[in-house]
Amino acid sequence: MSVGAVQYRTGGERDLNSLGGLIKKIPIAFPGGLLGISGLIEIPLTNGFVSKWLIYKTLIVEGYPFLTFAALIGTWGTILSVYKFLHNMFLGQLPEKYKDVEKSPFSMQLPMIVLSLAILLFGILPGILLKVINTIGTSFGFESLNISLWGITSETGTLNTINIFFAVLVAAVLIWLLFRLGVKSVSVPQEDSYAAGAHIPKDKYHYTAEFYNPLYRMIKSFLRDMIDEFYYWIASSVQRLSDSVKRVYAGDVGYYVMYIILFLAFLIFVQLKWKPW
Amino acid sequence: MVTEVMQIILSPVLALIVGVFFLGLARKIMARIHWRYGPPLIQPVIDMIRLFYQKGVSHGSMFDLGLILSLAGSIVVVLFLPFGRICPLSGSGGLLVILYIMLLAPLGMALSGGQGANPNISIGISRKLILSLGYEVPLLPCCWR
Numbered sequence: 001m002s003v004g005a006v007q008y009r010t011g012g013e014r015d016l017n018s019l020g021g022l023i024k025k026i027p028i029a030f031p032g033g034l035l036g037i038s039g040l041i042e043i044p045l046t047n048g049f050v051s052k053w054l055i056y057k058t059l060i061v062e063g064y065p066f067l068t069f070a071a072l073i074g075t076w077g078t079i080l081s082v083y084k085f086l087h088n089m090f091l092g093q094l095p096e097k098y099k100d101v102e103k104s105p106f107s108m109q110l111p112m113i114v115l116s117l118a119i120l121l122f123g124i125l126p127g128i129l130l131k132v133i134n135t136i137g138t139s140f141g142f143e144s145l146n147i148s149l150w151g152i153t154s155e156t157g158t159l160n161t162i163n164i165f166f167a168v169l170v171a172a173v174l175i176w177l178l179f180r181l182g183v184k185s186v187s188v189p190q191e192d193s194y195a196a197g198a199h200i201p202k203d204k205y206h207y208t209a210e211f212y213n214p215l216y217r218m219i220k221s222f223l224r225d226m227i228d229e230f231y232y233w234i235a236s237s238v239q240r241l242s243d244s245v246k247r248v249y250a251g252d253v254g255y256y257v258m259y260i261i262l263f264l265a266f267l268i269f270v271q272l273k274w275k276p277w
Numbered sequence: 278m279v280t281e282v283m284q285i286i287l288s289p290v291l292a293l294i295v296g297v298f299f300l301g302l303a304r305k306i307m308a309r310i311h312w313r314y315g316p317p318l319i320q321p322v323i324d325m326i327r328l329f330y331q332k333g334v335s336h337g338s339m340f341d342l343g344l345i346l347s348l349a350g351s352i353v354v355v356l357f358l359p360f361g362r363i364c365p366l367s368g369s370g371g372l373l374v375i376l377y378i379m380l381l382a383p384l385g386m387a388l389s390g391g392q393g394a395n396p397n398i399s400i401g402i403s404r405k406l407i408l409s410l411g412y413e414v415p416l417l418p419c420c421w422r
Contacts, residue, residue: 023339023392030339034388043384044377056373060420072417076410079380083387083406091339091391092399151369160369164378167356167366171289171349179345185333190394192334200394211399215407 001112002026002033005104006089016085017209021094021190025101030090032112037082039119042075045165046123050130053159054152084211094190096202124165125149285356285365292355297321336392343389350381372420376413383409 005026006019013019023030035046042048052075059068122129127149138144146153150162193200210216248259271277301318308315317323335341356366357375387402 021394024337041380042377043380044374049377052377053370053373056420065418068420069414069417072414076413080406080410083384083402087387087391087399087402091388093394093396157371157373158368159374163366163369164353164374167353168349168381171352172345175345175348175352179341182329183332185335185341188334188336190336190392193336193393193395195395195397200396211403212407214404215410 001108001115002029002036003089005029005032005108005112008108009101009104010098016088018095019089019098020092021090022098022101023090025094025098026090026104028109028112029104032116033086033090035116035119037086039123040082041079044123045120045161045168047119047126047129049123050126050152050159050161057154057157080212080215087211093200124161126151126161281365284363288358288360288363288365289352289355291360292352292358297325340389340392343385343387343391345385347382347385347389350378350385353381354378372416376416379413379416380409 006022006029007013009026010019010022039046039048042052052071055071056068059071127147130145130147130152134145134147151158151160191200191202298318298321300321301316304320305315305318353366354375357370357378358364359367383405387405390398390402
């Protein structure tokens with residue numbers, strides 16, 4: 001939805017690398033997108049975390065180390081990809097041509113607000129949904145889980161999201177109060193920043209393309225696609241075989257007569273040698 | 278009840294003191310490896326006090342909120358870590374929660390940095406996220422007893 005809001009206001013721009021810095025221009029879309037990706041990458045206190053916790057617990061208790069590892073790698077792939085997507089749209093340098101972008105209409109903001117609140121609600125109080133899932137599970141004959149409104153209690157571990165929520169909230173409020181005690185910071189525009197002693201030229205730098213180049217450099221040698229190479233080898237050898245088979249149909253009557261005579265000669269040879277008929 | 282509250286209040290403070298002095302120690306050791314004398318052990322404390330009274334700049338609301346989120350995430354991770362037998366929030370989740378709350382610190386810093394227009398910020402963000410991938414993957418084998 002936040003992608004839709006951005007696309008609607010920037011005139012159907014689909015190239016992520018040409019966007020950027022829209023956080024203040026399209027205000028509701030940024031928190032909506034942030035909470036959406038938080039739910040996707042399973043930050044605690046969003047809806048994805050509880051399911052991820054259950055998946056990990058099951059994998060660990062049942063003893064599947066490699067699947068757990070695969071789940072973590074998958075999570076990190078999600079984190080890196082969706083963070084780049086959010087950064088390219090809303091953070092970074094605002095291009096000159098989007099200086100006058102209007103904010104999205106209310107009919108686009110309302111669903112984002114409702115769904116963001118739902119993500120937080122089901123993340124902080126997962127029991128609402130887990131109770132329904134638990135009744136479905138028991139109707140299929142599985143053991144009933146011990147579920148409260150804010151978590152799961154089992155012999156392998158407990159999860160209490162409301163404690164985590166209050167811990168994060170209290171810590172954030174305390175830090176905010178501490179920041180308030182210090183000297184108040186001055187709000188400056190985004191371009192008021194320096195790189196290597198020089199002022200940042202406008203519309204010159206938007207370093208978002210090839211965001212994870214260091215990672216790609218590291219894992220490039222592991223990314224050799226062996227399965228694809230195998231398929232290509234099968235395809236090329238089948239093609240070579242078919243080419244040689246195709247030569248049999250020469251299109252000349254003389255060749256076919258020769259094949260018939262050779263086959264008859266082969267049959268006569270077999271009859272003379274082993275006498276099967 | 279009182280001891281629990283004391284544990285919850287004291288463990289982040291203890292972690293802050295230990296962390297700050299570890300940072301000073303790390304800088305000292307790094308300096309000795311470079312064949313330098315290095316800053317004093319309490320240099321991070323001096324920096325903190327100086328930055329507290331220095332006029333700062335802000336690029337917007339996310340610039341401030343990201344920093345708060347980052348530090349709050351770090352403090353909550355401390356509440357889940359055991360200090361000897363003291364572990365204030367051990368009943369609310371285990372290592373898996375630590376594994377995912379650890380994400381808040383780099384994420385908050387990345388969001389906060391993203392509001393500036395400096396191209397070096399993007400390089401820093403990508404490095405920070407890749408580094409935290411490197412921290413979390415070795416932590417996962419600890420889930421097995």
